[in-house]
Amino acid sequence: MNHISESLVLTPAREQTDWWRSAVIYQIYPRSFADQNGDGIGDLVGISDHLDHLSDLGVDAIWLSPFYVSPQHDAGYDVADYRHVDPIFGTDSDFRNLIARAHRQGIRVIVDIVPNHSSSEHPWFVEALASAKGSAARSRYVFRDGRGDQGELPPNNWTSMFGGPAWTRIPDGQWYLHLFDSSQPDFNWGDDEVRAEFLDILRYWLDEGVDGFRVDVASGLIKAPGLPDAADGYAPMWDQDEVHEIYRGWRSVLAEYGDDRILIAEAWVDPPERQADYVRPDEMHQAFSPALIYTPWEPEAIAAAVRSNIVAISxxxxxxxxxxxxxDFVRHTSRLGLPDRWATQPNGIGADDVQPNRALGLRRAQAATVFMLGLPGSAYLYQGEELGLPEHTTLDDDVRQDPTWARSGNTVRGRDGCRIPLPWIADAPAFGFSTATPWLPQPEDWSALSADRQRGVPGSTFELYKAAIRLRKQLGLGTGEFEQLESGDENLLLYRNVGTLLALNMSDDEVELPYPQLRVLFTSGPGARSQSDRLAGWTAAWLQLCD
Incomplete structure (x- = not known):
């Protein structure tokens, strides 16, 4: 057996006590998790009331998408007040109770922070619009004069991530930058007041007891000097070197509160070496790897992406x-069920688009999850994936709320399909999510996927996730030494992680494993024998050599 890559020691012994290095962290999208007050929108008390579900699942921490005061033009990522809970989610006291209850159950709490932009209803932006050109109030945001004889053209050619131009003109003729919706003006991170404000916001929530921050649009805070036009291969609004100075300052703030509070970067940047810059020892603790989302699910591509990310980060x-x-992404249960699984990740799926094969998508998704949980490092789960929830691919376009849909001229359906409220109770109205009509409609056939139909049921997706998370911890896979092995089959990925073999069959056909007999510790597929030298199609397994 020839190794095709050297062993990669990812977690030196002195650092293995860092909880985040091997954690399983569960993302909660508050408006779609559980509604306690009966208004059709999830809330913080609803989260608190379902912590037992997460404790049973075995996660180490939860990450909450924004719950701050907001006009909700982008589901809370347009923040008007960074220090208080929006009434639709509850009260500041509800948040404190959630933190206390989670900590009592051994679950850490990470919150989103949105530093690239605020809401257009933030007091600072309201003041900026009422102030003169060149004022200190306008300096907190990115205002510029336009091009053209009368300034009638935007300052540059940048486009919004949601579609359309990235600039909006105001009555006095200036333009303001918004890399996302026009209701989300970008901060000017060259302004000292902006930098000081966010250090204070960090301390506010650290004082409230949060265990870390997921930093939204982490690579976008600094724009290239002079705001030059974008060009093919040149994106002057992303991943500027100067952004790292900001995060070194943030890391110093977290250090004031001990060594177990963390920063997670949403920094979808290439190549992996650039992304690794965000997790240097004096900056962030983690950065989401794009390897399993953006890479086509083809064996050679996945193997290369996993290796390059591990090498760069280590x-x-x-x-x-x-x-x-x-x-922000089509659920992998549906993404991997599309006819061409190698295709680029779609930005939403509508009723008149090609529909995923639900059964095949679930099988592939379960294999992908077991593969992910077998990799060294930490793993993030998105609410509902433990139930095998698919994307809502037949959502009526009239109820879509993602600003991408409107800003793209109703051509890109966007992210509503992955944000559907969860099903808790099969036979209850709204499947137990709420006593009212949910803010987005649930598919009628989700009753079989509800949590009460899966907990304690052998073979359910929930029990698969629960067992995999438990065994992952027992085997120490999150902090292991890792090497890729020669598999002998182009469709079979094979790795060794602290004495456990991780195998993924990325074909629809059974493949032969390159050992005469293997003891099966865990598999994503049904019907596994205790010993096997073959692996079923689209199945991941954790194995050991027999004595």
């Missing part, structure tokens, strides 16, 4: 952070 003393689904 060279700066970090550990990988894996993710298959979140609130």
């Amino acid at each position: 060279r700066v003393g970090g550990s990988p952070t894996w993710v298959l689904s979140n609130h």
Whole structure:
């Protein structure tokens, strides 16, 4: 057996006590998790009331998408007040109770922070609009004069991530930058007041007891000097070197509160060496790896992406952070069920688009999850994936709320399909999510996927996730030494992680394993024997050599 890559020591012994290096962290999208007050929108008390579900699942921490005061033009990522809970989610006291209850159950709490932009209803932006050109109030945001004889053209050619131009003109003729919706003006991170404000916001929530921050749009805070036009291969609004100075300052703030509070970067940057810069020892603790979301699910491509990310992160003393689904992407249960699984990740799926094969997608997704949980590093789960929830691919376009849908001229359906409220109770109205009509409609056939139909049921997706998380911890897979092995089959990925073999069959056909007999510790597929030298199609397994 020839090794095709050297062993990669990812977590030196002195650092193995860092909880985040091997953690399983569960993302909660608050408006879609559980509604306690009966208004059709999830809330903080609803989260508190379902912590037993997460404790049973075995996660180490939860990450909450924004719950701050917001006009909700982008589901809370347009923040008007960074220090208080929006009434639709509850009260500041509800948040404190959630933190206390989670900590009592051994679950850490990470919150989103949105530093690239605020809401257009933030008091600072309201003041900026009422102030003169060149004022201190406008300096907190990115205002510029336009091009053209009368300033009638935007300052540059940048486009919004949600579609359309990235600039909006105001009555006095200036333009303001918004890399996302026009209701989300970008901060000017060259302004000292902006930098000081966010250090204070960090301390506010650290004082409230949070265990870390997921940093939204972490690579976008600094723009290239002079705001030059974008061009093919040149994106002057992303991943500027100067952004790292900001995070070194943030890391110093967290250090004031001990060594177990963390920063996680949403920094989808290439190549992996650039992303690794965000997790140097004096900056972030983690950065989401794009390897399993953006890479086509083809064996050679996945193997290369996993290796390049591990190599890049390990060279700066970090550990990988894996993710298959979140609130911005088509759920991997559906993504991997599309006819061409090698295709690029779609930005939403509508009723008149090609539909995923649900059964095949679930099988592939379960294999992908077991593969991910077998990799060294931390793993992020998105709410509902433990139930095998698919994307809502037949959502009526009239109820879509993602600003991408409107800003794209109703051509890109966006992210509503992965944000559908969860099903808790099969026979209850709204499947137990709420006593009212949910803010987004649930598919009618989700009753079989509800949590009460899966907990304690052998073979259910929930029990698969629960057992995999438990065994992952027992085997120490999150902090292991890792090497890729020669598999002898182009469709079979094979790795060794602290004495456990991790195998993934990425074909629809059974493949032969390159050992005469293997003891099966865990598998994503049904019907596994205690010993086997073959692996079924689209199945992942954790194995050991027999004595």
